[in-house]
Amino acid sequence: MHSQSLQCIAAEYVTRRKQFKKARLNWRKSRGVRRSLGWIPINTGQAKWKNGQVFHNGHYFSVWDSFGLSDYKFRSASFNEDSRGRWYFNVVVDLEPETSEGTQSVGIDLGFKESATDSNGNGVTGLEYRMLEQKLGIAQRANNKKRAKAIHAKIKNRRQDALHKYSRKLVNENAVIFVGNVSSQAMVKTKKAKSALDAGWGLLKTMLSCKCDHAGVVFEIVNEAYSTQTCSCCGVIPDSSPKGRPGLGIRGGRLGNGSVQSAELNISVT
Structure with missing residues (x-):
């Protein structure tokens, strides 16, 4: 050397x-x-x-x-x-930066069933580990270390490929990108740890941050606390709004008082 x-x-x-x-x-x-x-x-x-x-x-x-x-x-x-x-x-x-020609704005909601869903209705499914979990378990029980490493590598490559394509599409089409401040590190201490790590939220945020800096796109991580309970029309959290984990299944529908509840980030862009 x-x-x-x-x-x-x-x-x-x-x-x-x-x-x-x-x-x-x-x-x-x-x-x-x-x-x-x-x-x-x-x-x-x-x-x-x-x-x-x-x-x-x-x-x-x-x-x-x-x-x-x-x-x-x-x-x-x-x-x-x-x-x-x-x-x-x-x-x-050294690479010359290419400024994005996008003029729109988009908000991204991070989740478990789908890794990310944006306000335009697009997103990335993710769940690469879940798709190959059974094959990985078979290889591990058979003590086939070479096969297990290959499956882990395939999971990693699939996740990175999907997030790279999705983040590049967002940067090319938008001038402003917002994403919720959901933390994978906080979720690993709960029963949702496997799903949180499989979603790759931190990796998506890192990709968006780097690509937005390179393309001159505004990227901001916003606080999404109570965003699934706040009324999208008046901005108030009514007493009838679903609370806690049991209410997660019905958030995004209609509240008890008839007002429409939004499951997207409450972001106003001028």
Whole structure:
């Protein structure tokens, strides 16, 4: 390895040692229960595209170039290992931002039956783990670790693909995007933990935040407390509004006093 890679690894080790307040860490182990995935950092300018391959430290590395890397100048990069022992080349490049031409606004409601539903009636179903949960259980009971890792990877890839496509569509079509402040970390302490993690709310928010910054789109996380009880016409929470978990099934319908109740975010955009 190049000397600068060793310096980056040493600096990262020191940072983590201070973070966890330990003199020695079980860090970057390839095997065992407490293993860490492989990581080889590369400083700016130490890797480049040459002869159709990635050239670093006197060696050529073949990669599947689906992004046209020859058109970009490499900055910092790294070689990373996944849970199945495969290695990937991750690189930072300079890219000109493309401003979104969207003029609409949209509010997104996060949920369990569907990961996200927006005010335009579109959304993303999610539930990728639930779809493959039975196959994963069979592989785990058979102690087929290779198969179990492959299924976990398929779940992850499906979830990321769906959320990437959905978030890109939202950024391209809208100038303002609002999303509720539902937290996956708070929900994991309840009985809905598996569904909350499967929905990928945090991942969707991260994608939207990054893509909105890049495209010049306004992105805001809003408080949606009582949004399913507040009347969408007068903004008041009537005494007859459904309360608690038992009322979740009928929220979004009509309240006892006949006023229409909205299950969407109460957002006013001028």
